[in-house]
Amino acid sequence: MLGNKSYLHCLQRQQAQERWWQKLDEQGYFEQLPCETVAVEFSLGRITAGSVFARQSVPHYNGAAMDGIALCAHDSFGAQETAPKRLRLLQPGEPFAAGGCYAIDTGDVLPNGTNAVIMIEDVHWADGMAEIIAAAAPWQHVRIIGEDIVAREMVIAEHEVITSADIAALLAAGVEAIEVIQRPKVAIIPTGDEIVASREELQAGKILDINSPMLAAALTSWGATALRRPIVKDERRCIVEAMEAALRESDMVIVIAGTSAGRDDYTADVLSELGEVLVHGVAMKPGKPVILAVCQGKPVIGLPGYPVSAMLTAELFLRDVAQARQKLPLTATSEETVTASLVKPVPSTIGMEEYLRVSVGQVEGKTIAVPVRRGAGLISSLTKAQGIMRIDAADAGVNTSTPLPIRLLRHARPAQHTILAVGSHDLALEILGVYLRRRMPHVSLSCANVGSMGGIMAIRNHEAHIAGIHMLDEATGQYNLPFVQRYVPGFLADLTDPTNPMDLTNPTGQTERTGRLIHLALRQQGLIVPPGNPLGIHSLADLTRPGLTFVNRQRGSGTRMLLDKELGKANIDGCQINGYEKEVATHMAVAASVLSGTADAGLGVQAAAQALGLAFIPIAQEQYDLLLNFSPDDERLQAIIEILHTMEFRREIEALGGYSLCKAGETVQVQ
Amino acid sequence: MLGNKSYLHCLQRQQAQERWWQKLDEQGYFEQLPCETVAVEFSLGRITAGSVFARQSVPHYNGAAMDGIALCAHDSFGAQETAPKRLRLLQPGEPFAAGGCYAIDTGDVLPNGTNAVIMIEDVHWADGMAEIIAAAAPWQHVRIIGEDIVAREMVIAEHEVITSADIAALLAAGVEAIEVIQRPKVAIIPTGDEIVASREELQAGKILDINSPMLAAALTSWGATALRRPIVKDERRCIVEAMEAALRESDMVIVIAGTSAGRDDYTADVLSELGEVLVHGVAMKPGKPVILAVCQGKPVIGLPGYPVSAMLTAELFLRDVAQARQKLPLTATSEETVTASLVKPVPSTIGMEEYLRVSVGQVEGKTIAVPVRRGAGLISSLTKAQGIMRIDAADAGVNTSTPLPIRLLRHARPAQHTILAVGSHDLALEILGVYLRRRMPHVSLSCANVGSMGGIMAIRNHEAHIAGIHMLDEATGQYNLPFVQRYVPGFLADLTDPTNPMDLTNPTGQTERTGRLIHLALRQQGLIVPPGNPLGIHSLADLTRPGLTFVNRQRGSGTRMLLDKELGKANIDGCQINGYEKEVATHMAVAASVLSGTADAGLGVQAAAQALGLAFIPIAQEQYDLLLNFSPDDERLQAIIEILHTMEFRREIEALGGYSLCKAGETVQVQ
Structure with missing residues (x-):
């Protein structure tokens, strides 16, 4: 460009x-770093311009470290249980005299003449005298001046990041303003x-x-x-x-x-x-x-x-x-990185270093990276990515067998908590992610939109937790299940088999592949057309009209398969439709094309039409299911099934338009 | 307390x-989280209160992704190098006609009727016509509406930390203000x-x-x-x-x-x-x-x-x-931790969890933790520590053989860059740390003050990089070297041995212990007394005067050894001195005791007296050396020796008072 x-x-x-x-x-x-003076109190995270030295000692006086009596240790020498010593209680302000002591509280100044403190618990009071039964070591229980910080000592070195503890130490050391490097x-x-x-x-x-x-x-x-x-x-x-x-x-x-x-x-x-x-x-x-x-x-x-x-x-x-x-x-260097394998090989230009934005999750113990879209113009590629994988300039690309380091972008959410949803796109999936996060704040759901077939392949390759799919098997008239059984044989747990208990682990304790196919929704698919349907489009046959422009979905997507099947039934060839070759990746992109006038019609879900205020001509209701790949004791699996059963979630999805969730969360039984 | x-x-x-x-x-x-609305522009780091959806598509129009010509792709079909096609250049605003094209720049709106862009480099201009030699695919080099973000699509989920990329995406999607969770x-x-x-x-x-x-x-x-x-x-x-x-x-x-x-x-x-x-x-x-x-x-x-x-x-x-x-x-969970062994066993109370503040460094490949002082009242224990080691309530303490995890406090400075200085305390060491950091910003020097003998032991146990020592061997009259040879035999490299080359690795390439003993300074030790020396103290003999109070250094410190040696020469017994049993751990603590009136005199370096404005009676000049434990190719070793040779460093230390650095950086030769 x-x-x-x-x-x-x-x-x-x-x-x-x-x-x-x-x-x-x-x-x-x-080197030429302008400085400024800030109040220590507000210096958190700033960088010291020079080393800072204490202006006063901490503590700044000799004080009692315990509640008790202050005495001269020498006067206590020889005290034992069998031969207690008695000390005369002196009044505050009264000059010290040998054999005397003062009552003292923690933090009080040690009176002149005394050099030790005995804890209150170890003092007996008798006739106004303090009776002690053990000798005090000189300076016991006394916080002496400078014990923590000595005046002129370095409190913090130059070019250090100031922490909250530093703020306390600086203030204690009498430093109230500090030179820091200007931002x-x-x-x-x-x-x-x-x-x-x-x-x-x-x-x-x-x-x-x-x-x-x-x-x-x-x-x-x-x-x-x-x-x-x-x-x-x-x-x-x-x-x-x-x-x-x-x-x-x-x-x-x-x-x-x-x-x-x-x-x-x-x-x-x-x-x-x-x-x-x-x-x-x-x-x-x-x-x-x-x-x-x-x-x-x-x-x-x-x-x-x-x-x-x-x-x-x-x-x-x-x-x-x-x-x-x-x-x-x-x-x-201290940023968080993970090592992950790519879901699919990514070609790259030799001589050009590439920074690939990826979602990262852990599937069956393996860390998997799913590339998000690559365009430099797509800001959403940064916001949806969880990490960035650098492809070396010397590489013609990255294959799936080489795990590579990935710099994490939102490092608070570790990869092991990310659910990778790879497959057909649906708004309901994104909203499922929101509900999941409400229950499990550490979990996030990351969607890669590669169509239904791509989703099944990702599950087959142990590279996704969820695949959203909606594919009609024309031979059986059944949605989804035949494709899963054909492409991922043995994946689905037979929950009806009495020898296979619900916890899905076999008696040896070894976990088998225990996938589930769960109903999400029945979705209304149809033609999305401008508000009021100005061209009077009522069926797929109308798409062949000259001058009318269509927008298509990409090959491998369930919607594209639906279109092709319906066109077949109606005996229409794709090349009769102007725009059949123009592919976009999501329902919303279809709706956006219609809204902008780029296209006069496109096939998509009713929710997309409703979201952008467009008209909708129903063509077929289809079954959108979730193929789930979690171990049976994964709490995320349980949470997903529970959410799908809640009225709150079902109502929110149905309000999008064209959805029926009456069977959401039910397992599609293996026939 | x-x-x-x-x-x-x-x-x-x-x-x-x-x-x-x-x-x-x-x-x-x-759950009850009050929200507030903030401008997206200033929402960095805030948490979204709810999921946020796009108010407009990005891009919001179909535009050219390249400079070139906009055309209807159909008009280009069949163009080849041998059979170029010519398109008539239409003026901006002129209605589209088949076989026409418009000049277009990146970002320009795609004119009605066109659906593709051909790069300017691929267009020949002839007779005011655009000549092309290859067909354009429909929608090539066009950024279609919603390609990045589609209106109503979720831009950011609820309870996400807003990043700078999110700010860009939200603004692009027409969201200018956002509900965030109140702090x-x-x-x-x-x-x-x-x-x-x-x-x-x-x-x-x-x-x-x-x-x-x-x-x-x-x-x-x-x-x-x-x-x-x-x-x-x-x-x-x-x-x-x-x-x-x-x-x-x-x-x-x-x-x-x-x-x-x-x-x-x-x-x-x-x-x-x-x-x-x-x-x-x-x-x-x-x-x-x-x-x-x-x-x-x-x-x-x-x-x-x-x-x-x-x-x-x-x-x-x-x-x-x-x-x-x-x-x-x-x-x-995401905080940085390291695993390290303690330099010395630390006892702890069973039933009580203890949070021990430690310095952390890597010595000879092993990560070592050195406890800093333990008092809860010592704020300096937090500012000087680099990490916190948790001692379990079930443990009676930690021995040196069990490495334990340590939570790092200043996590920007990894343990492998910390230099552990364990031994006698000297201000010059702290200032050496400042100079080191100026040269190597990632390096920090951490001092643990355990006296000269403690320093030698730490080096012997492979647990320190530097030990500051000043111990006179009475038998030879020589400082430091005899102790190193006695307690760490074979540690010092014999640099005079022609078979032992300067690079200090033997021919097999295996690194031997290659310690160095380097001069730091000659220090003036003497009695620190109040300003004006009111008690007229002139020699150690004066310390035995009744009513006079002394403050001592801890056993094992070079200063304590110096005192005991000088007392022996003068035929004075420690028990004749009032306060001989009162021990503090640094020169500055001695000076602080005198400044506060807790003691009338103490033995310490002139610099400490000068720092607090106290009087000083010289007793002896001693040799303070650094025992260095680095591999010979460690750049920190080179940096230390270079710094010790600079006039700038020498002058700064000598200005502290009582120091002579004329031999600083020279190796103390093995005899």
């Missing part, structure tokens, strides 16, 4: 990082004639600037301060002015380059004029058209306009620099 | 956690007559409230909002009023109990009156006197007054509750 310009002479990612880091280091960028200020300059700042300005051909708020949030989490600048038009003079202003006020500048070929080179030109372009183009995907420059001793990065590219390149090139600038320990 | 009251009927920690959690759960505490408000009520809020009010017998700011910071990092309340006096009525006000305005209340016996039970009484006390006293150390209660359906926790106890019990009992309240994934 950027034209085969100069940046095609791409550097490898690591070379680019090194060139950028080395230049910044040479220029002393990581680096990073200016973000969005550019592009087509970019708008608000939804109000959004119209066809315009693009909302979602990169600025996304990068601002990311920078905040990296300890930097983001300075968002106004959108700059595609004029050289404007970009120069914006750059110059940004360089004056910030420690680092991001130019979001937009996506058109001309302008990107333009940004590079401006950066060459204002400083030095070190890297233009990196052999990675997404993120190829990144620019790394240094202007006036400050790093300037040109990020690609697609949000996924912008985010990934910012993480690779900006984060370390922003963190090193404030002496934060680099987090890259 | 709290008297043997009811709380001695302690629950085990886990029982206490379960009882507390179960009660809160029963009362629906984790729980936690009131912090410090109590105690002796507690003061500011340094100005601090005097002997008063204690600064460092718990409130420490806990407020910790709560902030756990996603909660801390409401700091004024310090409450030890009066029942005041505590009741403060509690009632706090319960009105917050979701959770912390009462910091202070340390006196009477008042602690008092707090429990008040909580019993206002609600139900579930737990009073937990078998753990530190932290025993914790109170867990529920008042008006809200959790109320009474924390012990010692900051270490307060912090550890807050982490154990408060953090999970605060995080579950806002549906944050519990972090406890």
